[in-house]
Amino acid sequence: MISKKMQEAINAQINAEMWSAYLYLAMSADAADKGLKGISHWFRKQYNEEMEHAFKFMHYLEEQTARVELRAIAKFPTKWANPLKMFEETLKHEKTVTSLIHNLYAMAVAEKDYASTIFLQWYVTEQVEEEANAQEIVDALKCIGDDKAAFYMFDKELAGR
Numbered sequence: 001m002i003s004k005k006m007q008e009a010i011n012a013q014i015n016a017e018m019w020s021a022y023l024y025l026a027m028s029a030d031a032a033d034k035g036l037k038g039i040s041h042w043f044r045k046q047y048n049e050e051m052e053h054a055f056k057f058m059h060y061l062e063e064q065t066a067r068v069e070l071r072a073i074a075k076f077p078t079k080w081a082n083p084l085k086m087f088e089e090t091l092k093h094e095k096t097v098t099s100l101i102h103n104l105y106a107m108a109v110a111e112k113d114y115a116s117t118i119f120l121q122w123y124v125t126e127q128v129e130e131e132a133n134a135q136e137i138v139d140a141l142k143c144i145g146d147d148k149a150a151f152y153m154f155d156k157e158l159a160g161r
């Protein structure tokens, strides 16, 4: 049993996870359009991860006999100037998601909702990894700069995700 307030907040987070999924799917499509196969693959995997995050929240609500309510996805861009801009936006986006997860966690603590506190710990840890992954790629792309051979190898490496 969870509070109506927590139910509402988790439904909002399900929407945020699906919004993340759609954003990364759009990045995957844009990368494919630019012939960047590895980057397109990386973002397609990221799309799958975000949908898993959403499904995990949905399952939690269902187990708590709380209602899942799916909502419209907010608009987002569909084109990026270059891969660095894509991954910089990914990092910024993940930082936003981290703050949303932290807000949920704080709400669970304030409500003494121990089940939700424990459940949300997985997401707190996951966000550390999500930010680290995006930061690592931003750093690599800055290092690569205009080196076409290095970029070719980098795109190949992302294809292995």
Ligand code: FEO
Binding pocket: 017, 020, 049, 050, 053, 094, 097, 130
């Ligand atoms: Fe669901 Fe990338 O955080």
